[in-house]
Amino acid sequence: MVRDALSLAFGALADPTRRAILSRLAKSQATVGELAEPFDMTMPAISNHLKVLERAGLIVREVDAQRRRCSLTPQGLTQARTYMSEVASFWDDSFGNLDALLARQESGQVEAEGEKADGSRSSTTRK
Amino acid sequence: MVRDALSLAFGALADPTRRAILSRLAKSQATVGELAEPFDMTMPAISNHLKVLERAGLIVREVDAQRRRCSLTPQGLTQARTYMSEVASFWDDSFGNLDALLARQESGQVEAEGEKADGSRSSTTRK
DNA sequence: CTTTTATTTAAGTATTTTCTTATTTAATGG
DNA sequence: CCATTAAATAAGAAAATACTTAAATAAAAG
Numbered sequence: 001m002v003r004d005a006l007s008l009a010f011g012a013l014a015d016p017t018r019r020a021i022l023s024r025l026a027k028s029q030a031t032v033g034e035l036a037e038p039f040d041m042t043m044p045a046i047s048n049h050l051k052v053l054e055r056a057g058l059i060v061r062e063v064d065a066q067r068r069r070c071s072l073t074p075q076g077l078t079q080a081r082t083y084m085s086e087v088a089s090f091w092d093d094s095f096g097n098l099d100a101l102l103a104r105q106e107s108g109q110v111e112a113e114g115e116k117a118d119g120s121r122s123s124t125t126r127k
Numbered sequence: 128m129v130r131d132a133l134s135l136a137f138g139a140l141a142d143p144t145r146r147a148i149l150s151r152l153a154k155s156q157a158t159v160g161e162l163a164e165p166f167d168m169t170m171p172a173i174s175n176h177l178k179v180l181e182r183a184g185l186i187v188r189e190v191d192a193q194r195r196r197c198s199l200t201p202q203g204l205t206q207a208r209t210y211m212s213e214v215a216s217f218w219d220d221s222f223g224n225l226d227a228l229l230a231r232q233e234s235g236q237v238e239a240e241g242e243k244a245d246g247s248r249s250s251t252t253r254k
Numbered sequence: 255c256t257t258t259t260a261t262t263t264a265a266g267t268a269t270t271t272t273c274t275t276a277t278t279t280a281a282t283g284g
Numbered sequence: 285c286c287a288t289t290a291a292a293t294a295a296g297a298a299a300a301t302a303c304t305t306a307a308a309t310a311a312a313a314g
Binding site: 004006007010011013014015016019022023025026072074077078080081083084085086087088089090 | 152
Binding site for chain 3: 158159160170171173174175178192193194195
C-alpha cells in the first residue's frame with residue numbers, strides 16, 4: 001500500500017483527466033473549481049484526482065481563504081523523466097538527447113539489436 | 128476499456144516490477160524466462176506484465192522457437208517523454224528554467240494569475 | 255511418438271481505483 | 285448569526301489490477 005515515488009508519479013500520469021489538469025496548470029495555477037469546470041465529473045472526483053497528483057509530487061495546493069490554489073511542482077515529473085532517460089539511454093545517444101531520438105524515429109530508423117544475453121536457467125512454476 | 132496510448136505507457140511504467148524489466152532490457156534483450164528469474168513471482172504473472180509493456184509500446188516480442196525474445200522499443204517511451212516535456216516546459220529551459228521556478232516558489236511567490244476563467248457556474252453536485 | 259522446455263491462456267480471488275451521492279468543514283458576506 | 289460558496293470527507297458500488305493454481309499449446313529433443 002505504500003507505493004514508491006516513481007510508481008505514484010507514473011500512476012498519476014496514467015489518466016487523461018489528470019494529464020489534462022496538468023496541462024491546464026502548465027499555463028497558470030488555478031483553483032479546484034476552475035480545474036473542475038471543463039470536465040463532466042463531480043467535484044469530489046476532481047478533488048480525488050488532485051489528491052493523487054499531489055501525492056505524486058506533481059502539484060501543490062496552497063490555501064487561499066476557502067479556495068485551494070493549485071500549481072505545478074517539479075519533483076515528481078523530474079524523477080519520472082530521469083528514470084525514462086535512463087531506460088531510453090539504450091537508444092538515446094549519450095544520455096538524453098530527445099530531439100535526436102525524435103529525428104531518428106521520424107525517419108523510420110529504429111536501430112538497436114546487437115548484444116547477446118548470457119545463458120540462464122528457467123523457472124516454469126513457482127520459485 | 129480502450130485506453131489511449133499515453134495512459135497505457137504511463138500505466139505500464141507505474142509498476143516497480145515492470146520498470147525493473149525495462150531496466151533489465153535496457154542492457155540487452157532477454158527471453159521471458161530470463162526476465163522472470165529475478166522475481167519471486169510466477170511465470171503467468173510475468174507474462175502478463177510483459178503483455179502490459181507490449182500493449183504500451185515499450186517492448187516487442189519476437190518468436191524464437193519456443194522462446195519469446197523481448198527487447199525495448201522506443202514508441203511508448205518517446206510519446207510519454209514528449210508529453211512530459213510539454214508539461215515541464217512550464218519551468219524547463221526554453222520557457223523559463225527550473226532554478227527560476229524554485230526561486231519563485233521558495234520566496235512564496237507563485238506568479239501566474241492573469242487570465243480569468245470565463246463565467247463559470249460552480250457545480251457542487253452533478254453537472 | 256513421448257517427454258521436456260518455454261510460454262500463454264483460463265479461471266478465480268483479493269485489492270485498488272474511480273466514480274457516484276450525501277454530508278461535513280470552513281471562510282465570506284449580508 | 286445565517287446563508288452561500290469552495291472544497292474535502294465518508295460511504296458505497298462498479299470496474300480494473302495483479303496475483304494465484306491449473307490446464308493448454310507448441311516447438312525441441314530423445
